[in-house]
Amino acid sequence: MTLQDLLDHFNQGLPLKAGDPVHKVLVKYSNEAMRITAELNSAYHEPAKVRQLISRLIGKEVDRTFMMFPPFNSDFGKNITLGKNVFINAGCKFQDQGGINIGDGALIGHNVVLATVNHGLNPAQRHWNFVAPITIGKNVWIGANATVLQGVTIGDDAVVAAGAVVTKDVPARTVVGGVPAKVIRQITEDEFQ
Numbered sequence: 001m002t003l004q005d006l007l008d009h010f011n012q013g014l015p016l017k018a019g020d021p022v023h024k025v026l027v028k029y030s031n032e033a034m035r036i037t038a039e040l041n042s043a044y045h046e047p048a049k050v051r052q053l054i055s056r057l058i059g060k061e062v063d064r065t066f067m068m069f070p071p072f073n074s075d076f077g078k079n080i081t082l083g084k085n086v087f088i089n090a091g092c093k094f095q096d097q098g099g100i101n102i103g104d105g106a107l108i109g110h111n112v113v114l115a116t117v118n119h120g121l122n123p124a125q126r127h128w129n130f131v132a133p134i135t136i137g138k139n140v141w142i143g144a145n146a147t148v149l150q151g152v153t154i155g156d157d158a159v160v161a162a163g164a165v166v167t168k169d170v171p172a173r174t175v176v177g178g179v180p181a182k183v184i185r186q187i188t189e190d191e192f193q
Contacts, residue, residue, distance in 0.1 A: 013130075072090075098151075108142050116150045134152050148166040152169055163179070170183075
């Protein structure tokens with residue numbers, strides 16, 4: 001079993017059960033993610049070093065315009081894609097087994113949780129991982145302490161209010177807030193001037 005086999009498994013939306021061959025690969029990469037994020041979070045690093053560590057974590061080069069303020073945690077790391085001019089503030093936690101794709105210009109506030117994994121309601125499946133991707137469009141702003149759950153797409157130029165819990169797709173150019181998040185208003189053309 002390879003990393004690509006695991007990514008294919010996740011990206012097909014297949015459940016993951018403890019003891020499966022793919023689970024062993026996940027454990028290997030989860031431990032790698034813990035090592036890299038421990039290094040990231042253990043001391044101050046210049047922005048270039050932060051980019052280098054995040055590139056190691058996700059397994060691909062991040063753009064030189066990417067910026068992050070640690071601490072940061074990820075339970076897997078290898079299913080994250082970051083656009084250009086993305087900023088991730090301190091204290092964020094990404095559960096990325098299902099895939100997290102963050103578009104150009106996105107701003108991720110303090111302590112945001114992106115959770116692509118869920119567990120079965122049936123007690124026999126409680127320890128299974130069920131995954132679905134999170135897609136964050138271009139120029140999205142996610143406020144502090146918001147949580148975005150599996151399978152959610154946030155449209156371009158949308159805003160997620162601080163503390164919101166996003167359980168459903170967010171249309172482009174809207175502001176959502178609350179628990180669960182609901183549309184508060186549209187962002188008008190005048191606001192784009």
